[in-house]
Every structure is written in C-alpha cells, then in structure tokens.
Amino acid sequence: MELGSRYTPLGIEEKWYKHWEDLNYFHSIPDEREPFTIVIPPPNITGVLHMGHMLNITIQDILIRRARLQGKNACWVPGTDHASIATEAKVVRMLRDQGIKKSDISREEFLNYAFEWKEKYGGLILQQLRRLGASCDWERTAFTMDEKRSEAVIKAFVDLYHRGKLYRGKRMVNWDCEAKTVLSNEEVLYKEEQAQLFNIKYISQHDPNSSIVIATQRPETIMADAAIAIHPEDPRYRHLIGTKVIIPLINRAIPIIEDTYVDIEFGTGALKVTPAHDQNDYEIGVRHKLEIVDILNDDGTLNSNAKILVGEDRFTARKKIKSLLEEANVLVSIQDYKTSIGRSERTHSVVEPKLSLQWYVDSKQLSEPALKAVMESEIEFLPDHMKNTYRHWMENIRDWCISRQLWWGHRVPAYYYGEEIFVAETKEEAIHLAIEKIGISNFNPVLLFQDEDVLDTWFSSWLWPISVFDGFNNSKDFQYYYPSNVLVTGWDIIFLWVARMIMAGYEWKNAKPFKQVYFTGMVRDKQRRKMSKSLGNSPDALELINEYGADGVRFGMLSSSPAGGDLLFDEKLCDQGRSFCNKLWNATRLIQSWKSSSIDAKDYETLVMSWMNDRITEIYIESDKLIEQSRLSEALKLIYSFIWEDFCGFYLEALKPQESSNISQEVYLNTIGYYERICTLLHPFTPFITEEIWHQLKTRQAREDCMMSSYEQIRIVDKKLLETISEVRNITTNVRELRSKHSIKMNVELPLYVQQSNIDNVLLTKGAKSLLIKMARLSDCTEVISEVAHTQSFIGMRHKYYVLMPITIDVQAEKQRLLKDIEYAQGFVGSIEKKLSNDRFRTNAPGALIEKELRKLEDGRIRLQSLKESLNSLNADL
C-alpha cells in the first residue's frame, strides 16, 4: 500500500490504542518478574484534561512503557478523586439550574444526584487520558469513594482515633462562606490584595470628649468587638487602661486592655479585639477572658448578634457601615493599603476566621518518620532541593483539620450519644461500644447520631498508594506492587498530598509509599502565567491532540520540561513533534519504496551498516543513562537528533539507491532491523507512530507488537568505527561548505586529496573511500604526499584535505583566512604548552587529563604546521 507524504495520526492512533487494549497489554497481575509500579495522581472527577495532566501523564507513560519494554511487570493504576468541595459545588449548581435547592432535599437525595452526576461526567477525564496514549491498567481503575477506598478511609479514621492521633476540638478555623465549610490551612491561598484601612473613633463611656482611634480593614466586624488592646509600654493610652469605650452604632461598652501582641507602630497603636473573627484576637481573648461575640452566619451574612445590618453579606455590610460611621461622625479616615488576603482554593471566596468544633489529625506524631525518610533519601526527591521545602513544612507542621461541612465525601464515622463520642466503622459497632460504656438498660438507640460532616478529600488521597492495592487488608497485590517506583506530580501539592502520603505510608505500613518523587513544574504560558481555565490561557488539550497528534503533543510537552522547572508552553513545540513524526513517516516510505534483489552489499554499504548498528547501541546506552537520571527531555532530544541527523540524514542518504536501481537484500533487511530497534527505543516517547511504523516495516505475527518488543541489553561499541564515519561526515560537511561558499552545485563532481601522514587516514578503512565519493559528490579521492597547488584546503580530525575547485582563488582573501586560522592555532598550541609546562598542573592534574592535553597539543601542532604550509604555498603562487 502506498503511503502519503504526510503522516495523519488521527485514525492511526485510535487503531493502535484499541489494538493494545483489546490484547490486554496494559493489564498487570503479580508474577515472578520485578514489578514496576506507578499510581496515578487521581484527577478530580470534575476535571477535564488540561496541560498539567498532559505533562504529567506523558512522563508517567514514558516511564511505564519503558519498564514494560525492559521486561518488568509494569503496572500503572488509574483512578479519580471525588473532590468533595469541587464536586459538591458542581452538583449544587446543577440542581439550582433545575430549580432545586440543596437545603430543600435530604442528604440521601442529594447523594443520589451526586452519584448520578459522577456516573455521567466522572469518567470523562479517564477517556481523555486514552487519547494521549496512557497505558494504564484500566481494570484496576479506582475511585476514592468506591467501596474499597471508602473502607480504607473509615478504617484509617477509626484506627487513628483509637490510637489517640485524631481528636475533636474547638479551634479557630478557616471558613469558606460560599461552600459553607471549614478548610484546612493548605486549602487557603494568600495573595496581596488592595484593601482599605478604616480609622474609627471609639468614644469613652465616662467622658464624651475622650476617645481612642483604631484601625481596621474589616469595619463590619466592630459589632463583634470585645475590647480595645494597647501595648503596655505605649504612653499615649496609658491613662485609658481599665476604662471602657463605646462601640459606635451599637453603643456597647468594651474595656481597654493591654497586651504585648499590639504593635505600637502599626496604625494608631490601638487594636480592636474581635475574638470570634480573628486568630490573634481569639488568643488575646483567651488571655483576657473576653466575651466572644460571633456575628457571622455560615454563609457570610451578619446574624442577629450584630444588631445592625442583620442579614447583609459581609461585603455589602462593609460598604454600608462606612456611611453609617460617617453619619455618626466616628470615621476618622480611610487609607488604601495592601494586605494579604486568604481565599478558598476551590471557591475563591474570601476565607473568614471562625471558631468551630472540628476533627483534627495530630500531625506532629505522624510527621517524624516521614521527615526522616526524605531527609535520609530513603525517598528520593527530584529535584533534590524540594527537600528543603518539605522539611520546613514538616518541622512546623500543624494539626490537620479533616472534617468538612459537606455531604459529598466519606461521612465521619463518629457517633454521638449525649456528651459521649463513639468512633466505629459501623453504626452497629458504635451501638455496641455505647452499650458497653453506658449499659444496655440506659441506652436508647434513637439518641445515637452519626456526625453529619464528611472528611477532607485529601484524607482519602493520602491513603491512595495503599488503598488502590487494598493495602488495609494486606492483599497479594499490595505485597507485590507496594511501594510504587515513582510518583509523578506537581510541586504545588507537596503539602496537600505528597507529604501526607508519606506520613500514611509510615503510619500504617511502616514503609514508604514510593521510592521516588518526580516533581513536574507548572505549565505556564509565554507570559509565565500559570495556565488555568479561569485565565482562559490554556489551549484545549483535545484540540491540540487533534491538530498535532498525541505523539506530537507528547513530544511538545516533554521537549522543555526538566523536573521541577516550570515549562513555558509553546504550541511550536508540538509542531516540532508533528514534524518529527512526519520525518519518521517519510523514512518509512523511503524504505518501502526500495526494491531488493540478491545482489551483494557494496563495501561502503557494509561499512555504513556496521556504523549504524553501533551507533544505535551507543544511543541506547546514552539515552538509558539520561533516563535513569530522570532527564527525559534530554533523552528524547538525543534520540530525536540521532534519528534526524544520523539515521535519516546520513544513513538513509548513504544507502539510498540511484534512480530505479535495486538494493541489496542484505541492506534492505538490515535497514528494517535497525529501524525496528529505533522504534523500540523511541516507543515510550511516541508510542503510536512507532507502533504504526513497526507494522509498516514488515508483516508481523499476532502479538508481535512494538509495544511488547524488548528493550535491548547488548552494550558493545566499536569506537574506531564511529570515529571513522564521523571523519567522513566531517569531510563531507567541509566540501559542502566550500561548494556553498563558491556556489558550486552538487552535480559538479570535485576531486579530493588527502595528505598522508604517519597516522592512519580514513581512506584505509574498507569502503570509506567510495562512501566519501558518494556523500561529498567527488570525482575521485586520492592520497598525496605534499601540498596540492591551487586548491582549497581544510583540516579534518588528523589529516589535511584539498579540494580542487573550478574557480579562481582570491589569493588575498585566502591569505587573510589562513592568517586568522594560524593565529588561532598558535594561541591554542600556546595555551596547552603553557598549561603543560606548569609544574603545578603536572603534579595536580589527573594522569588521563595530561594524556589528553598531550594529544591535543600534538593535534594542534599538526594543524598549525598544515596551515603554515598552505600559507607558504600560497605565497609561492604569488
């Protein structure tokens, strides 16, 4: 079948993915082979494929496909995350669009809608991963809220509770007024924002002429004030201590207290203390036993405690209170200022500090082995410096608030009976515990209630490496696959997820969850902004695949993404990937167009073939080394330029038969063999096209696929051979350069002379001469003893070459060029001589280096000598 000159990936990619999947290649079961495991960072079920996933998935797929080719038992577990806040928000919105309010339906009804939504849209992202070529073991697809994973979550909670590492406590929390739930510290993002500072006057209760001015950014909270605090060493207000002032508008009297927390320099030096709505104020409140007045409802509106503006949203209230304060003549001034404001990671709503009863994990205890494992490189971080960030967080870890006031998620397995708390995996067990505690005669089952809250999504995610293999039941799979080889994820979730998985691993299994963490950078646009849906600066992932092909996009993602470094995404890189596929495609077409017959291979063909053979081996060795160091993009670049320059640019060009002549059967078959090896080498990076070419090259048996071929281990290379061809190519380039400079077309054949010396020259290798003649389009190639007059010369690795060209030589220009070259060569030789004559160098430098320098010196001298000869002969011509 004739192939078109352009590679069209669309149908081909679909065909091979289906083929692989039909043959169950992605599926893994434990056997006697060495396992290679990756557990996917589960994308949110609400998510659609974006650039971050593309990068992430590409890297994981490369590693897993390579392991498979290396004969390991490769297992890549896919799955999704229930994403409690994000999903609940989506479902609430969906219901609202249908005219249903969440508050009007029961928890069960809501969950039915949510599961319905999940069934409908939740699998979408996993389908999209297939488009990229992800070779996940789909039979193992897990979901953080499926039965097994839920079981793990509940077990973990109950276990931690009974071992005293989990507790319920009343603390100041971060409240998301939009989602109406508490958030952990890690889910609050702080950013500098423009705000206003209001200076408000509080008049003394005892003396209407005396007052104190405070500064606040949130004037709507004055109704919740419990005191005004000043620094004990601030002389300005000393006389007021112990007196009371009146809160404007509501006329409630509050005391003036002293506390060293107050910064004398800031604002007026007087601080309004609002214990219910500020972390620090809460602590001051505790110290001074102040009254706590909570004026906010869960949705961020003011409640009746506020007395005024009741029912207004806090931001509306802020605007309105401004004019009220003005009217009351207590608003002294307003100034603009910048401050850092915390917003919810998911809803972006401004987070309000709020006092609340929640469940916490005592993190300090869990962090110790996890910190140790990373600092002692039991778990390897890439890039290594992420360790510092990790350590800093671990050493200052705070307790983890894990309850959320939502319905979508794992319900907290705690049951309340009056004042008593019973934590158990099931209600039956809780009843059992309750009866044990309070006696069967006193127990009334109707009074036992389960906690209404659900757990933080990350409380299921942190168990993921264990739970996907049913590790809490210590399954066979778990024993075989755990720990996974590598976790590939973005550094932005190092605390939210990575650190906690490590803690969980040591807490329950006393073993690391993964051997290595490959932190990817963030995908950014050309202006270095993080790509995000809200900014609208992210290209549509599926459209990219449609346009450039999955292989092209994979190439593009990888082309510029060292571990940890951010990646400035540029579609041009995908375009380059597509061109690369096209190049591969056309090489296939060329080989397919060859007609082979039983003629013998010519000497130069034999030479070029053995070179290609060793060169591939060399690339295997070098790319291996790079991949072992996780330098994937460099490995790809290496293979890319090898294919482009060496395989297509030189090898195929050298063997390409003239016009309609036939090619030797041996050359034909060997070429196919080399291309096969290249396909295997390249397959992890661009799986689709390599599979296609693999099958284009020859008819295959069933299950004889590139994806399942094997990555080779032979590792011997003939260095001399590689050098010889390198010299041939070097000469060819030099001749071409001369042609280009003097506008001599390729169809004009030129004679080349090689000056003999005491070193073997390239022509002594069998086949090299005819190869040279073919590649450089020479009329002949002969050895000479001395300078050849009226020629253009250049110096190769060791020898001097002359080309006789049909031109009149510009003697002056030539002389200038030579003088310049001589000057350079002299400098070169001089520097080495100087280095070698330095005693300190001779004594300090390693022997091998001195050898190398000596050889360099010799080469340099030969070169200098040749240049001088050329100059002399030029002078003789004058």
Next chain:
RNA sequence: GGGAGAUUAGCUCAGCUGGUUCAGAGCAUCUGCCUUACAAGCAGAGGGUCACUGGUUCGAACCCAGUAUCUCCCACCA
C-alpha cells in the same frame, strides 16, 4: 520576617564531580536549493564580557563571599 530557586545568543533552555581556545541546542533571523522519502524538507551562515564585583585555583559559566534584578514557597501583621 523565614526559606528556595533563577540570571548563559533575539526567545526558551542545556552545560550532570572545575580541565579542549568552552562557550552549546532548538526556535527565530539571513543565504542558496522544489537534488523523485520528507518545503512539516535539504545545504550553509551570522549571533553571547556566561547579571555585577571580588576571592579560591596551575585553570572558573561551573566553587566561595558580597551586590543587583526576577520568580516562587512558608509565616498570626490589625
């Protein structure tokens, strides 16, 4: 306030225990080619005080110190 990283060609970045006169690659630019696999191609070319200042060394883009600029993370500033 604490910490991390970065600064190399017009742009994006390599440069992996200091050791070729070391300054690289890709893109972009320029020149010449439709040479029957590929114009998504082929053959060439130009382009940089390696942020700055000192130091260590026989030798520094690389190590050390300081300076400047940028990016990011963490932290309770009303």
